[in-house]
Amino acid sequence: MNYFRIVLSEFSESEKEILLKHFSNTDDSVFAVITPRQVDRGALMSRYSRTDKSMRRIFLDEFLQNENRGEEFYSKVLLEYGDDSVAELGETQIAIEGLSNIAVKKIEDRRIGLSYLEKSSRYVAWDKKVNGEYKFFRDPDIMNSKHADQYLESCNLDFEVYSKNIQLMTSYIQEREPIENQKFKNSSGEDVLFLHLKDEGDIKSATRIYNATIRAKSLDVLRGILPASTLTNVGITGNGRAFEYLLTVLYSSNLKEERETATKIHRELDTTIRSFVKRADDKHGKALQSYLSDLKNTASTFNKKYLKSKKTKDFLVQMVECESEKRAEDKIISALLYEQSLGMSYHEILSQIRKMSSPVRKKIIKTFSDLRQNRRHRPPRGFEMTDYTFDLLTNFGMFRDFHRHRVLTLERQLLTTDHGFSVPKEVLSLGIRKDFEDCMYKSKEIFNLLRQKMPEQAQYVVNFAYKYPYFMKLNLREATHLIELRTVPQGHQDYRKVAQEMFKSIKKIHPNLSQIIRYVDLKNYNLERLESEKRIEEKRKRL
Numbered sequence: 001m002n003y004f005r006i007v008l009s010e011f012s013e014s015e016k017e018i019l020l021k022h023f024s025n026t027d028d029s030v031f032a033v034i035t036p037r038q039v040d041r042g043a044l045m046s047r048y049s050r051t052d053k054s055m056r057r058i059f060l061d062e063f064l065q066n067e068n069r070g071e072e073f074y075s076k077v078l079l080e081y082g083d084d085s086v087a088e089l090g091e092t093q094i095a096i097e098g099l100s101n102i103a104v105k106k107i108e109d110r111r112i113g114l115s116y117l118e119k120s121s122r123y124v125a126w127d128k129k130v131n132g133e134y135k136f137f138r139d140p141d142i143m144n145s146k147h148a149d150q151y152l153e154s155c156n157l158d159f160e161v162y163s164k165n166i167q168l169m170t171s172y173i174q175e176r177e178p179i180e181n182q183k184f185k186n187s188s189g190e191d192v193l194f195l196h197l198k199d200e201g202d203i204k205s206a207t208r209i210y211n212a213t214i215r216a217k218s219l220d221v222l223r224g225i226l227p228a229s230t231l232t233n234v235g236i237t238g239n240g241r242a243f244e245y246l247l248t249v250l251y252s253s254n255l256k257e258e259r260e261t262a263t264k265i266h267r268e269l270d271t272t273i274r275s276f277v278k279r280a281d282d283k284h285g286k287a288l289q290s291y292l293s294d295l296k297n298t299a300s301t302f303n304k305k306y307l308k309s310k311k312t313k314d315f316l317v318q319m320v321e322c323e324s325e326k327r328a329e330d331k332i333i334s335a336l337l338y339e340q341s342l343g344m345s346y347h348e349i350l351s352q353i354r355k356m357s358s359p360v361r362k363k364i365i366k367t368f369s370d371l372r373q374n375r376r377h378r379p380p381r382g383f384e385m386t387d388y389t390f391d392l393l394t395n396f397g398m399f400r401d402f403h404r405h406r407v408l409t410l411e412r413q414l415l416t417t418d419h420g421f422s423v424p425k426e427v428l429s430l431g432i433r434k435d436f437e438d439c440m441y442k443s444k445e446i447f448n449l450l451r452q453k454m455p456e457q458a459q460y461v462v463n464f465a466y467k468y469p470y471f472m473k474l475n476l477r478e479a480t481h482l483i484e485l486r487t488v489p490q491g492h493q494d495y496r497k498v499a500q501e502m503f504k505s506i507k508k509i510h511p512n513l514s515q516i517i518r519y520v521d522l523k524n525y526n527l528e529r530l531e532s533e534k535r536i537e538e539k540r541k542r543l
Helices: 003-008 013-019 038-048 054-065 069-081 085-089 101-108 148-164 166-176 202-225 241-249 257-268 284-304 325-338 346-353 358-370 381-385 396-402 425-430 431-452 457-461 476-486 493-509 530-542
Strands: 091-100 116-117 184-185 192-193 229-241 318-321 385-394 409-412 467-475
Touching: 013 054, 038 054, 038 184, 091 241, 091 257, 091 284, 101 229, 101 257, 116 241, 116 476, 148 166, 148 202, 148 431, 166 202, 166 425, 184 202, 184 530, 202 530, 229 241, 229 358, 229 385, 229 457, 229 467, 241 284, 241 409, 284 396, 318 396, 318 493, 325 381, 381 467, 381 476, 385 396, 385 476, 396 467, 396 493, 425 431, 431 457, 457 530, 476 493
Parallel strands: none
Antiparallel strands: 091 229, 116 229, 184 192, 318 385, 385 467, 409 467
16 A cells, blocks of 8 residues: 555545645645645745655644744744855746846846746837827936936837838848748648738738748847837746845945835835845845945946957957867866766776777767757767867847856946947848937937946947857856757747857867757748747647
8 A cells, every 4th residue: 555645544534625625635745735825835844854744734733723833933943043055945037027137137147046038039020109108118317317308219210210111121021031032831731922822711820920030030130129128027036035035236326226126126025035035234234235336336346457448349249259179079078978887986986988999989969869860859968078168249139048057157347338330131122221329329319428427327328239258167067958949940030140159169168068959050040930930830720
């Protein structure tokens, strides 16, 4: 007889009835905690680790009649003992609407414990006004300065040029890539030209796919005109520990928007996981805020003392640092074989691998690479044993896409207009280069006025098309994920180029190891979203 069945038989029928309101079942060893109060869920998990009672018995004995039990438990553990890991057990979701792209990137800098879903610049247009005004952030410091009118003029120009060209760009791309030239699946599952579709349902389906593809392409091209002040929405799922650190970071910001956002987030978290975020702005939190400011000021001091500012040469992506292929291979192969090398230390394995011939090393790497049948087959962790550092100078819009990769080290600077801007070829072909550049030059003019006294606030006026410096350090396993994901056909044409160049750099220096990156796509596409939209339509039909 199952041991758990014997133990769980202790619950009476009335207790089972109560438990079913808080747990997915009462008679199995695996169950979901569904009690409505988030704080009780986390507290139950924590208490669970400190008693030999079953979780459901703990709930009945200690939580059912005491609504404050969760709060009391966390107050004791977090404040008296400082057990930060307990704070990871309280998870919640919040939504933030009307946040600038400067503030949302600061939030999304937090890599661990938080997950984000942000409004897409590919599927949503920013051409609508609210109460007669375009949706961009009006920073209080800027609006109280003598440059307020110039700031408004610059941002409004961006939105006007962006808005008036959406339909023009859509029509241009439709003419360049007419629906008649595209292939779609008919009722028999064959790929045929649009003109050869006979079934009315197939025609409607193909038209829906095509229109979604064209719209995404048009918005992709035009997003460079938008300023960083553009308001967006973001949903965040995370645990208490991560939220607490996020609040501390935002409270220490020099931007009012970020500090006020911290206050609002804190207020809302108090309604769901209050115990987890108590320390964000108390004496402990303020001490951490001070430390974060000290880090920034110290780096600035040493920068001014020891570094001479030089104009950056134009580039897209370049490898800065990596190790020799043999050294990288030795470490990776040792890690790959470690788990099955029972009784041997990593040092012993590494010593033997170092004596291995080059053909044998190549054979081992190729064999592991060939085991991957699609990009969902992640390389084993052994491929984390070597790293690459890349310097990137991409437009800010492109940075927003790479910023989503968090299993790496990414450091970035303030957004400026110092490095020039990129112009999409479609902007040139459509003949709107002057309008596009008018936005860029106007932004640069206002940025230079604002930066003299407000370098951080000046970021708001900078367009997505302006080039932005940052560096990334990532291991080969994560490089495989990033490169394969960011070169898929439906990806934005800008970041596909960068990911392709990253692959070429790795292949040049590590030709053998680069075999693990099996699903990189080095082709170019005129309608990146077309195949993806077809797959979405197929799923829609099945549903």
